[in-house]
Amino acid sequence: MSAIELSHVTKIYRRYGGRQFATLKSALLQRSILRDLRPADVFAALQDVSFRVEAGRTFGVIGRNGSGKSTALKLVAGITKPTSGAVSVHGRISALIELGAGFHPEISGRENVFINAVMLGLSKREVAERFDQIVAFAEIEPFIDAPVKTYSSGMYMRLGFAVAIHVDPDVLLVDEVLAVGDEGFTHKCLDKFAEFRRRGKTILLVTHSLGLVERFCDEALWLDHGRVRAEGDPKRVVDAYLTSVEEAEGEMLAATTARAVRAASDVTGPAQEPAPSGDGPAESAEPPSNMYTAVEGRWGSREIEITEVTLVDGAGSPSFVFPAGMPMAVRLRVRAHAPVDDFVFGVALFNAEGVCCYGTNTYLEEMDPARLVGDAEVTFAIDSLDLVEGTYKLDVAVHKRDGYPYDYHRLLYTFRTSSRTRDTGIYRPKHHWTFQGGVTFQPQRRTTA
Amino acid sequence: MFRNLLQLVRYRGLIQSLVARELKARYRGSALGFFWSFINPLLLLSIYTFVFTVVLPNSNPVAQPYALFMFCGILPWNWFSSSLMEASGSLVAGGNLIKKVLFPAEILPLVTVLANMVHFFLGLLILIAFLVGYRHWPDLGGLVWFPVIVFVQLVFTAGLALLLSALTVHYRDIRDLLSNLLMFWFFATPIIYPWLDANVIAYKAFFDLNPFTHLAVSYQEVLFFYGPFGHAKGLLVMGAASAVLFLGAYWFFDRLRDSFAEVV
Numbered sequence: 001m002s003a004i005e006l007s008h009v010t011k012i013y014r015r016y017g018g019r020q021f022a023t024l025k026s027a028l029l030q031r032s033i034l035r036d037l038r039p040a041d042v043f044a045a046l047q048d049v050s051f052r053v054e055a056g057r058t059f060g061v062i063g064r065n066g067s068g069k070s071t072a073l074k075l076v077a078g079i080t081k082p083t084s085g086a087v088s089v090h091g092r093i094s095a096l097i098e099l100g101a102g103f104h105p106e107i108s109g110r111e112n113v114f115i116n117a118v119m120l121g122l123s124k125r126e127v128a129e130r131f132d133q134i135v136a137f138a139e140i141e142p143f144i145d146a147p148v149k150t151y152s153s154g155m156y157m158r159l160g161f162a163v164a165i166h167v168d169p170d171v172l173l174v175d176e177v178l179a180v181g182d183e184g185f186t187h188k189c190l191d192k193f194a195e196f197r198r199r200g201k202t203i204l205l206v207t208h209s210l211g212l213v214e215r216f217c218d219e220a221l222w223l224d225h226g227r228v229r230a231e232g233d234p235k236r237v238v239d240a241y242l243t244s245v246e247e248a249e250g251e252m253l254a255a256t257t258a259r260a261v262r263a264a265s266d267v268t269g270p271a272q273e274p275a276p277s278g279d280g281p282a283e284s285a286e287p288p289s290n291m292y293t294a295v296e297g298r299w300g301s302r303e304i305e306i307t308e309v310t311l312v313d314g315a316g317s318p319s320f321v322f323p324a325g326m327p328m329a330v331r332l333r334v335r336a337h338a339p340v341d342d343f344v345f346g347v348a349l350f351n352a353e354g355v356c357c358y359g360t361n362t363y364l365e366e367m368d369p370a371r372l373v374g375d376a377e378v379t380f381a382i383d384s385l386d387l388v389e390g391t392y393k394l395d396v397a398v399h400k401r402d403g404y405p406y407d408y409h410r411l412l413y414t415f416r417t418s419s420r421t422r423d424t425g426i427y428r429p430k431h432h433w434t435f436q437g438g439v440t441f442q443p444q445r446r447t448t449a
Numbered sequence: 450m451f452r453n454l455l456q457l458v459r460y461r462g463l464i465q466s467l468v469a470r471e472l473k474a475r476y477r478g479s480a481l482g483f484f485w486s487f488i489n490p491l492l493l494l495s496i497y498t499f500v501f502t503v504v505l506p507n508s509n510p511v512a513q514p515y516a517l518f519m520f521c522g523i524l525p526w527n528w529f530s531s532s533l534m535e536a537s538g539s540l541v542a543g544g545n546l547i548k549k550v551l552f553p554a555e556i557l558p559l560v561t562v563l564a565n566m567v568h569f570f571l572g573l574l575i576l577i578a579f580l581v582g583y584r585h586w587p588d589l590g591g592l593v594w595f596p597v598i599v600f601v602q603l604v605f606t607a608g609l610a611l612l613l614s615a616l617t618v619h620y621r622d623i624r625d626l627l628s629n630l631l632m633f634w635f636f637a638t639p640i641i642y643p644w645l646d647a648n649v650i651a652y653k654a655f656f657d658l659n660p661f662t663h664l665a666v667s668y669q670e671v672l673f674f675y676g677p678f679g680h681a682k683g684l685l686v687m688g689a690a691s692a693v694l695f696l697g698a699y700w701f702f703d704r705l706r707d708s709f710a711e712v713v
Binding site: 013014077079080095097102104106107111114115118119120123124 | 462466467470473545551710
């Protein structure tokens with residue numbers, strides 16, 4: 001039997017009148033009462049969405065902000081009605097959408113627990129029976145008789161969570177509410193969910209925590225702009241979603257890079273143009289005095305010019321997102337306006353905090369320049385991008401052996417390293433774990449990239 | 450619509466708790482707490498007594514003691530006007546609930562009406578104490594009508610409360626408009642002057658059209674004037690009209706229901 005079923009659900013939100021609030025006065029003056037009560041503009045939050053959740057399953061919904069996840073949850077909860085299509089739910093629902101919604105600040109936690117639980121569908125007797133459990137779960141015994149307005153936000157959320165979870169629903173709807181407390185409390189919540197699962201309850205989980213979906217859900221749904229993009233095995237759905245996110249990120253990084261390059265080149269292009277304000281590093285033909293605090297920019301004499309910088313993946317196709325541990329290359333197109341015999345090509349990698357992760361150049365690697373004429377292409381290839389996940393920036397430069405810059409591109413190129421492992425630091429050495437003796441682990445919950 | 454109305458019965462426990470919360474929260478943090486519900490009408494009645502016996506003696510022979518006469522009308526009026534003022538803002542103030550929790554929105558305006566009804570009853574106790582103190586006995590036979598009057602007022606007020614709360618979601622200035630309208634309405638109702646006074650009779654048709662006239666007059670007849678209840682017909686017509694108003698208002702509320710969660 002399916003606990004939740006949506007068939008061809010479309011939800012259109014209406015924007016009323018295009019102004020924040022109507023006033024009756026203006027409505028009367030313009031004789032627009034009826035018109036104001038009709039929507040002026042529509043916005044489809046969900047379009048033809050169908051899915052069903054079998055009883056006892058845990059179902060995850062993922063998607064970017066504004067993809068309609070929360071709307072789907074509200075439809076299941078019955079808070080809003082679908083514009084077309086049908087929503088059916090079997091069993092008592094409890095929705096963890098906003099914790100402690102409906103708490104009254106002036107009255108005590110005790111009274112609020114009663115009212116909130118009654119609002120969520122318990123009878124007074126049921127609340128009385130569960131009251132001690134609720135308070136113990138929320139860990140606020142000493143403050144239960146204090147007015148809720150004196151609670152910290154954490155206490156408030158914990159109490160809200162405790163009430164909602166003790167309603168003992170058949171169908172539990174969860175909207176991104178696991179961040180309600182410290183680590184300990186989060187674990188307690190997860191344990192509670194696990195208990196729900198064991199008891200054969202249905203859980204609908206809306207979250208941005210993909211790890212949680214993979215670990216926890218039997219099935220997942222990916223919503224994108226109000227439509228279903230993928231449904232089924234959580235791992236597969238999460239992978240598809242991540243791929244799409246990376247593509248979008250790549251597009252964004254491409255735009256960022258193009259903008260940075262354009263901005264830097266616009267300033268320095270005609271190198272002799274007077275600086276509009278002071279002599280910041282970006283406008284100067286000279287390198288900035290302090291290389292460690294230099295901001296993005298471009299400088300140099302341009303006797304040799306870097307005309308194009310491309311980041312390519314192992315297959316040689318341009319990209320801005322690279323999986324950690326995979327090959328990546330920086331390809332420079334350079335042009336010498338006159339033959340040059342003193343030149344050094346350099347590359348440096350910085351992480352988002354501006355820490356230099358690695359820097360090198362051809363001179364340091366003992367390549368003595370002989371001659372550069374006309375157009376050339378330089379490729380700096382990394383066999384294995386051993387960095388943790390994050391955004392990195394790139395310096396590329398061509399200069400003389402004594403440091404005199406021909407063309408220096410400072411932090412103009414941005415790329416992302418993607419990884420499924422949430423390790424920390426900067427550098428991820430190639431590694432593996434081995435165990436001997438009485439060490440065992442649960443069967444692998446997922447493969448790491 | 451009728452299914453929704455029936456659903457309200459299922460939520461009576463919640464309505465009860467919310468009314469209790471409303472009453473508790475009102476005086477939470479004040480030293481005298483719940484006693485304010487008694488002290489407010491007590492002070493008001495004392496002031497009226499002082500003004501109308503010492504400062505500005507009113508010698509209208511039909512309505513003595515004058516302060517008590519006025520109070521019979523002012524108490525239900527306060528129930529009515531505070532209910533409407535609070536109800537009109539109730540959906541906006543409870544926006545968080547409407548958007549995040551599944552429960553019938555009409556509970557919010559209804560709760561304000563009911564909470565103010567409780568205050569009305571508490572004020573009534575003060576009135577009774579004064580009536581006893583003045584040895585001013587109304588006709589006990591007429592008192593059987595009292596619950597009917599209260600019920601008619603409840604239906605009437607609830608109907609208007611539903612209507613106003615739903616409209617205020619879309620038109621936020623209704624509350625300002627309402628406070629002025631209520632002031633006008635108060636003076637247009639025979640509360641601080643007796644009904645069927647020579648000056649009033651001249652405009653009887655106008656007063657008859659004012660629904661609250663029938664409520665105020667009924668209260669005065671039952672609580673203050675000696676003699677059998679003489680306004681039964683007006684009250685029953687008013688009751689029937691209130692029932693129609695309530696159903697109409699509920700229908701209107703139901704129509705706008707889906708817009709609340711989106712506009713609030």
